Amino acid sequence: MTWARARWLAGEAGGATVFACVALAGLIALTLVIGQVGVVVVARHRAQAAADLGALGAASVLAEGAEAACAEAAEVGRRMGVRVARCVVEQWDVVVVVEANAAFGVFGVRMVAAAARAGPVDESV
Incomplete structure (x- = not known):
């Protein structure tokens, strides 16, 4: 083997290690992004469940008045850890x-919203 060829081969040493480190860093970043998307999806589903239960609870006491219905919705929301916006x-x-609230890790906390309606079935539809 010539001296120039030995020098060229020595320059390639460690290339696979660098590639493996870059690939591993990419996989870790992708895993973190997928985890954050999962957190948002779970927060959105919890908000929707709270809206659904709040609307059903409000509809169940609607005979007592609109104030009592909204108070019931607010109580259900409080117990489920959400805020009734309207x-x-x-x-x-x-x-x-x-x-x-949905925690985005290093990106801070964002708000997710959900709405629900409860009432009698419309027979004309």
């Missing part, structure tokens, strides 16, 4: 909008 009563329909 509660609207129109005739026998109750619309509840809730907001919940």
